[in-house]
Amino acid sequence: MMCWQGRELDIVNQAEVLETFRAVREDLGRVTKAYTLLEVVDQLAQEGHANPRLYEMVLGALRVLEEQDAPSSCPPSC
Numbered sequence: 001m002m003c004w005q006g007r008e009l010d011i012v013n014q015a016e017v018l019e020t021f022r023a024v025r026e027d028l029g030r031v032t033k034a035y036t037l038l039e040v041v042d043q044l045a046q047e048g049h050a051n052p053r054l055y056e057m058v059l060g061a062l063r064v065l066e067e068q069d070a071p072s073s074c075p076p077s078c
Contacts, residue, residue: 001014001015001016002014002015019059019062019063019066021034021062021065021066022066023065023066023067024062024065024066027069029069030065030069033065033069034062034065037058037061037062037065038058041054041058
């Protein structure tokens with residue numbers, strides 16, 4: 001990704017897709033779970049502060065969701 005720092009907004013000039021997460025994008029249930037994950041991460045992340053561990057966690061979760069659909073709720077034995 002190529003970025004420039006502006007006065008009020010940062011500008012992304014170029015980006016290259018490394019992983020498309022096609023199975024996630026094409027399944028409404030998986031999209032919903034991915035969106036929920038990203039909403040939680042948005043609340044945890046501090047704007048303007050790099051957090052490589054959080055990034056790796058999100059990437060790992062999306063990779064798992066790509067390989068297999070996660071259950072949407074806890075099984076009755078919880």
